[in-house]
Amino acid sequence: MRIIGMDIHRTFAEVVILEGASCKAIGKIGLTRAQLSAFASSLEKTDHVIVEATGNATAVYEVILPHVARVAIANPLQVHLIARAKTKTDKIDARVLAQLYAAGFLPEVWVPDESTLSRRRQVTRRNQFVKQRVRLKAITQSILHAHLVPRCPHADLFGIKGRAWLRAQWLPEDEREAVERHIDEYDRLTEAQSGVEREIARAAIGDPHVKRLMTIPGFDVVVAVGLMAAIGRIERFAQPDKLVAYFGLNPSVHQSGEHRGYHGRITKQGRSNARHLLVEAAWQTVRSPGPMKAFYERVRGRRGNHVAAVAVARKLVVLVWHMLTKAEDYAWVRPTLMARKLRALELLAGMPARRGQKGLCYDYNLPERRYADRAAAEHAEARYRAATRGWRPKGLRTQNGAGAASEERLEIGCAPELAPRAPDFAARSPAEKS
Numbered sequence: 001m002r003i004i005g006m007d008i009h010r011t012f013a014e015v016v017i018l019e020g021a022s023c024k025a026i027g028k029i030g031l032t033r034a035q036l037s038a039f040a041s042s043l044e045k046t047d048h049v050i051v052e053a054t055g056n057a058t059a060v061y062e063v064i065l066p067h068v069a070r071v072a073i074a075n076p077l078q079v080h081l082i083a084r085a086k087t088k089t090d091k092i093d094a095r096v097l098a099q100l101y102a103a104g105f106l107p108e109v110w111v112p113d114e115s116t117l118s119r120r121r122q123v124t125r126r127n128q129f130v131k132q133r134v135r136l137k138a139i140t141q142s143i144l145h146a147h148l149v150p151r152c153p154h155a156d157l158f159g160i161k162g163r164a165w166l167r168a169q170w171l172p173e174d175e176r177e178a179v180e181r182h183i184d185e186y187d188r189l190t191e192a193q194s195g196v197e198r199e200i201a202r203a204a205i206g207d208p209h210v211k212r213l214m215t216i217p218g219f220d221v222v223v224a225v226g227l228m229a230a231i232g233r234i235e236r237f238a239q240p241d242k243l244v245a246y247f248g249l250n251p252s253v254h255q256s257g258e259h260r261g262y263h264g265r266i267t268k269q270g271r272s273n274a275r276h277l278l279v280e281a282a283w284q285t286v287r288s289p290g291p292m293k294a295f296y297e298r299v300r301g302r303r304g305n306h307v308a309a310v311a312v313a314r315k316l317v318v319l320v321w322h323m324l325t326k327a328e329d330y331a332w333v334r335p336t337l338m339a340r341k342l343r344a345l346e347l348l349a350g351m352p353a354r355r356g357q358k359g360l361c362y363d364y365n366l367p368e369r370r371y372a373d374r375a376a377a378e379h380a381e382a383r384y385r386a387a388t389r390g391w392r393p394k395g396l397r398t399q400n401g402a403g404a405a406s407e408e409r410l411e412i413g414c415a416p417e418l419a420p421r422a423p424d425f426a427a428r429s430p431a432e433k434s
Contacts (some may be wrong), residue, residue, distance in 0.1 A: 001046055001047070001069075002018070002046070003017070003048045003049075004018075004043065004068075004097030005018065005094035005096070006049060006050065006052075006053055006094055007090045007093040007094040008031065008057065009031070009054075010056070011031055014027070014090035015028075015029055016094040016095045017098075023095050024155050025091055031056065031060070033059075040063060040064045041249040043068050044068070044350055045068065045069060046068075046102065047069070048068065048069055050071075050072050050074060050106065051073055051074070052073070052076050052097060053073050053109050056074075058127065062191070070296075075107040079107065084168045100187075103408060112232045113232070113366050119203065120229045122203075122229075123226050123229045123273065125196050126197060128195065129189050129192055133189050133193070136182045136185060136186045136189075140158075140183075140226050141157070143171070143178065144166075144169070147171055147172070148171075149169045149171070152165055158186050163265065166179065197348060198350055200221070201345055201349035201350075202349045204274060205345055205346065209224075210224040210225055210228055211342070212404040213228070213324075215330040216285065216316065216333075217284070217288035217290060218283075218284030218288065220340075220341065221348065223277050223278075223280070223281045226274055230247070231243070231320075240322065241321070243317055243318075243321045244317045245267070245269070246271070247271060247274055247317055248266060248271075248275050249266050249310065249313055250266065251264060251266055252265060252266070260287065278316055278317065279309055282296075282310075282313040282316060283309055285312060289374050289378040290332055290355075292312055293381055294385045295315060295384065295388075296308045296312050302387045332376055335363075336369050339359075340361040341362065343359060372426045379401070
């Protein structure tokens with residue numbers, strides 16, 4: 001079996017072939033599809049090809065895979081022999097990739113299927129449009145600030161009222177023209193973003209996993225699709241902690257010898273876009289009644305708003321793992337709110353409006369139905385507060401020297417029953433321990 005190591009760049013790749021104990025340098029090959037296909041056709045069916053994860057690694061994978069036995073993509077963050085090498089060339093990098101694979105020490109990344117790749121690309125496009133729109137607003141705000149214009153009294157500077165207020169302010173003629181150009185560009189980007197969101201909704205409307213995640217308060221179609229695009233198959237993660245680490249929400253740990261381990265800030269490794277979505281969703285989740293709100297307020301009292309929001313995001317990841325693994329909806333789902341979310345998803349996907357007809361989401365307009373929906377979540381929140389009222393910090397000793405073994409833990413949202421459970425401090429992050 002031959003192992004081909006490829007150190008790929010934007011327009012070329014350095015290739016070496018490892019066969020037994022000998023390593024032969026092939027040189028550079030072009031990375032157009034035609035050149036890559038010609039190189040792949042010269043390989044043998046028993047060859048294994050190793051590339052490093054880059055922006056074009058997936059395309060290289062797709063072109064070469066039909067011609068060889070296997071194509072592996074290495075995780076660049078974990079290939080320390082390349083990242084920390086004192087002597088570093090493309091030829092050496094390709095040889096190290098091949099040697100690590102031959103020795104069984106190559107950390108690989110999962111290659112998603114085509115539907116997951118398409119979903120990831122759509123989520124990325126939407127994020128790019130959002131960032132560009134925010135940037136245009138920031139530029140306009142800087143123009144107003146430079147000419148001593150006070151803050152806009154309306155929530156949305158580029159909304160109907162915000163635009164009317166903006167056009168009434170005094171600005172030099174060239175600055176006024178610049179603001180108008182920014183508004184026109186903002187409208188163009190908004191239309192393009194709406195088109196991408198429509199495509200995302202059409203693909204998600206038949207996905208049961210997306211609908212299942214939307215049962216969590218604070219999760220809309222954007223958050224649910226973004227998480228499913230990042231996760232791919234939940235079977236990849238044997239435990240919820242694996243999924244937490246995948247999103248970079250696990251605390252960093254420093255421990256050596258007999259010294260006690262030190263837990264620091266979250267690692268922020270993994271998929272940053274999904275992590276940002278989770279934190280934003282956490283802020284929305286804690287505004288609704290339920291155990292998550294009580295958990296947030298408990299952590300906030302000791303660590304502050306931002307640490308508490310990150311702790312809720314981590315709790316949401318654990319909840320997502322259980323829901324997807326067990327194929328169960330959120331235990332305290334609010335039916336009328338969920339019906340409204342599903343109808344919003346249908347409208348976003350382009351389904352016709354049914355004005356004048358009472359659909360499934362009509363009950364959300366009735367105050368008594370909304371209050372009845374909130375009652376179960378409010379009851380769960382009250383029970384969580386009661387169950388955690390007596391919790392003590394880890395390591396607190398009683399008079400007889402025993403640890404505080406009377407602690408109780410409640411799995412938030414994983415089961416409808418609210419009975420307190422046995423203590424399990426090790427399964428909680430330091431931000432969650434009280």
